[in-house]
Amino acid sequence: MRQGVIEESAGGMWLWLLQRVTAVVLILGLSAHIVVTHVLNLGELSYDNVAGRLAMPFFVVVDFALLGAGIFHALNGLRMVLLDYGFSGRSQTMLSWGLFAFGVAAFGYGTWALWPWLTA
Amino acid sequence: MSQKDRETANVGAGLWKGAGMWAWLFHRVSGVVLALYLFAHIWVISRGAATGAEGFNTMFETLESPLFIVLDLFLLAAVVYHGLNGIRVLLFDLGVAIRRQKTLFWAVIAASVVIMAVFAYISLSFIASHGA
Numbered sequence: 001m002r003q004g005v006i007e008e009s010a011g012g013m014w015l016w017l018l019q020r021v022t023a024v025v026l027i028l029g030l031s032a033h034i035v036v037t038h039v040l041n042l043g044e045l046s047y048d049n050v051a052g053r054l055a056m057p058f059f060v061v062v063d064f065a066l067l068g069a070g071i072f073h074a075l076n077g078l079r080m081v082l083l084d085y086g087f088s089g090r091s092q093t094m095l096s097w098g099l100f101a102f103g104v105a106a107f108g109y110g111t112w113a114l115w116p117w118l119t120a
Numbered sequence: 121m122s123q124k125d126r127e128t129a130n131v132g133a134g135l136w137k138g139a140g141m142w143a144w145l146f147h148r149v150s151g152v153v154l155a156l157y158l159f160a161h162i163w164v165i166s167r168g169a170a171t172g173a174e175g176f177n178t179m180f181e182t183l184e185s186p187l188f189i190v191l192d193l194f195l196l197a198a199v200v201y202h203g204l205n206g207i208r209v210l211l212f213d214l215g216v217a218i219r220r221q222k223t224l225f226w227a228v229i230a231a232s233v234v235i236m237a238v239f240a241y242i243s244l245s246f247i248a249s250h251g252a
Contacts (some may be wrong), residue, residue: 020210020213027203039242043250045180046176048173050176081152115167
């Protein structure tokens with residue numbers, strides 16, 4: 001590990017580590033998502049086509065991994081951008097909790113959208 | 121954070137000059153675009169799913185039109201660059217290849233161009249075979 005990597009990251013070790021872990025999940029998961037959904041099923045996308053994939057546990061795991069890792073990586077990334085433009089102290093805490101609440105809501109909303117297929 | 125601290129942080133994030141600066145700037149811009157797209161994507165798929173099978177399929181007819189396929193290519197370019205440069209950043213965090221950061225930046229650009237050429241070919245073939 002390069003010296004100072006963690007010290008330089010706003011938000012400490014755990015957010016830094018999670019950003020890297022979700023990055024790896026996204027590289028693998030998004031590659032699979034793009035190739036399977038948009039190349040192998042090119043022109044075939046439909047409600048039933050999605051249902052066929054979500055009948056397989058593997059794709060359920062991939063979808064939830066993408067949903068969770070994507071939301072975390074996106075919001076923590078936006079947070080790091082915003083921290084470069086003057087959020088600190090109390091406003092930084094409020095920003096972090098606001099983004100956290102938004103992320104939880106987005107995960108719930110995304111789960112709700114997948115529900116009809118998962119319970120079919 | 122003071123102005124000086126911020127400059128130091130930026131140097132740490134992307135070596136604030138030349139190729140390293142562009143790598144950092146493209147990563148940041150593509151990151152913001154992808155973050156906003158993700159929530160639009162969750163919203164659109166959720167709304168589509170809420171309308172049931174018929175509404176969902178009608179939505180996909182729109183999303184498979186040439187305009188949206190071309191927009192998807194721009195989106196994919198952001199994904200591919202952000203992902204490949206992300207691997208470059210991961211290597212630096214592990215202490216690997218920092219002195220070759222410029223070479224790696226050009227490798228990221230070259231790999232992005234190759235991947236995008238493949239997807240552009242797939243996309244344009246699809247548009248051509250399905251008519252405008």
